[in-house]
Amino acid sequence: MENYKLTNEGKKYLENGLPEKNLLNILKNGPIEFQNAKEKIENFSIAIQWVKKKKLVEIKNGKLFLIKNIDIEEQKCLEDLEKGKHVNEDILNNLIERKLVEKISHDVEKLEKSITNKLIENLTPDLIATGLWKKAKGFASYEKNFSSNKKIFQGKLQPYRQVINNIRQKFLGLGFTETSGPYIESEFWNFDTSFIPQNHPARIEMHDTFNIKSKNNAKNSNKMLLERVKATHESGWITGSKGWGKWNPSISKNLILRTQTTAVSNRTMSKLKNKDLPYKMFTIGRVFRKDVIDSSHLIDFDQLEFIIVADDLNFEHLLGYLKEIGKMLDAEEVRFKPSFFPFTEPSLEIYVKIKNHGWLEVGGAGIMRPEVTIPLGIEKPVLAGGIGLGRLAMIKIGISDVRDIYSENIEWLRNKSLIK
Template sequence: MEAEAILEKLHEYEKRIIKSLERLKEATSQQISERTGLKKDEIEKASLWAKLKGALSFREEKEEFLELSEEGKEYLKDGLPEKNLIELVNSGVDSIQELKKKYKRANIGIIWAKKNGWITIEKGKVSLTKIGKKVLSKEIEGERLLKQLSKGRTNLKEIAVSEKTIKEFLKRGLIKKIEEKKKIFFLTDSGKTIAPLIKIEAEIGQLTPAIIKSKEWKRKKLRKYDVLLPAPKIYPGKIHPYRQIIDEVREKLLSLGFVEVRGPLVELNFWNCDALFMPSDHPARSIHDIFNVKYPKRGKVLDKQLWERVRATHENGWITGSKGWGKWDFELARKLILRSHCTSLSARTLYKLKKEDLPFKMFVIDKVFRPDVIDAKHFIEFEHCEGIVVGEGLNLRNLIAYLKEIALTVGAEKIRFKPSYFPFTEPSLEGLAYYPKFGWVEFGGAGIFRPEVTLPLGIEVPVLAWGIGIGRLAMIKLKVDDIRYLYSDDLEWLRNKEVV
């Protein structure tokens, strides 16, 4: 950029900085501020503009400072434990037991005094060595370091103690090291050329209604704008990408006539498992698959008749035509857990339904919890999309149609289904979506609730049910290879991730 062209587009702040550097040759933002009266953030912005125009540049230098930690401040006031300890020993207190009674930091003092070779310990008695006796009458380096830092943060170059002592006190947490970067600004050749030509005068950089009305623009110079200069990036607030997908699925289901429900995160084992005809000895009920609540351990039985129907279904099939599982554990059913799926809410909802409510469609998208080894495809908590459709004449074909609609909503173009088994549905199936890195990934299970589930809850018509891990489908749409990104607080990824 020509010197004259640069000059025409300089802001008043840029001119003041360049003129100060003409005299100072090079300077920090603090030095420029003292000379120009500009604030630090004004200098940062204006120097960036001037740098982009080629008038100035800067280099970064790193400075290291030391300051006392809270513990270091206590030692400055009370003395180093190792020094206090040997003074006590010198006064005649040589028993470890007595030293601990008289001095609360005796353990710390013993460790460092022994490490420094100031004491020896034999049969519970502490004795001073020759080195320890010499140390008594002089100021040690550690004490000098604490005194030097007593006035506050100090440049490392100004500290007059050995590097060994500094490292030791850093390790002990008595002092802290702070690194600061500072910019040293200086003029480029172009800046040196235009500096003598700069005149700091009143000019208009922004037209306002007041300036136009008063015709002030006729009397003052209008500064030219360089529209080609890069503008700073702005990162506006936005909804988390994963939340956008959850909201998209929610809106889709609401548009299909579903009702959204909510329920407790801490659930009775009864609703999570027993009401769903999951046997008491099922592997999925072990501590490896369910988080148990430590306190309180068990919940209350509110509807004894319902529990009696579920007990009979488990033990002998009740009126369902099933033989049941042959046994049922009442105390296990009363246990409080973190729900492992939102199907517990399906059971709760069916229990409350009346004949006049049918046909009925319900969904929930909420957190569930399962002990798991955390990796790219597994996490200990995730969002479960649970849904049921209740009504006459429903079949597996209707169920698959709903699952396809949800999968397509979140961008899963390749989906397929395979037969499966769940204790609470028959027939049962699993939905799989294709993900380039992992191949076919299971995203949820589904089926038609068995009579052993519906009849005890008072439902006598077919119930389609599914439980989908929204996270695995979201990975496809967001093009991420690790499910942990769905819960990421990585600002760079969140800022640069396109809006879904």
């Protein structure tokens, strides 16, 4: 029997005797107290289990009585196995089950031959389990393989997502609540509530705007808001404005792909209650512009927009937040320049100085016009700003063509390191 060998436990029993054999030896001299036997015999529970199974011992009134004294075949079997003799298969299986004996595979022997006094190329589970690694001369050095270039592909976030996530985390950290809105908007929410006149070029000529083919127009469920917006456009309503003149409710129902995220701010403001104040909100989402796609223009891209609503906010506070946001975007310096947006006044553009890139315009901001806020039911000042994520992302990612934001090259994505 060359294919089996004793386990460590098996070797112990070969030397000290199996527990059941030791128990029988004691009982040969007469019955003994259960408790007494338990103290004398190592692994008593194993001994009891086997003598009961073989009906050699009986327990009566707390004492153990020998029924039959036989030689324990398993003990002999252990001895024979150690000597390499042939043994009874049933007993052998019993010992294997008791984890006192284990099979030696031919492979292991081969392994032993193959490894002895040689260098180990691959460290395998067998070498570890059998300890055969000790018989080897040592381990082959891999130094010669260090220059190998085989790639593995890791799962990763797209670089642009990493930029967006970083900015998103920062806004959450500044106490802004995240919101979102639909891509398909009515002109009412996209333009009218932002006080953009109905004859604005973006509207009358579908200049920058994608219109939706639809049999149905938008519903406007908020009649009161509709009336207020209409009155504000036509004559300023109670906002103190002159208004733009005629306003046509049917134009406001046209469905379009939103051109700005302002609709999200406006929808949010329309639902804002006094108890929600002070309130800071931001949204990051796709907007759509009819344009020619080239190295600096996409037709759908992401905008970040934020508003702050609280008592007594003023222009200096707006600049304060923008400075803070500029720093958050890793700007070395932040400057402001007058600008124009239909929905804010005063309006400004934000310029940030980015290391190794110089000045970059990153967005616009302002105080929301009363013609926007009052119809939405907001009487407090509202600071608002928008950041174009495209150009910032391009700098962070290190690309010069905006189309690469939506990279279609798997090799580039695989090789790109993570964004700091």
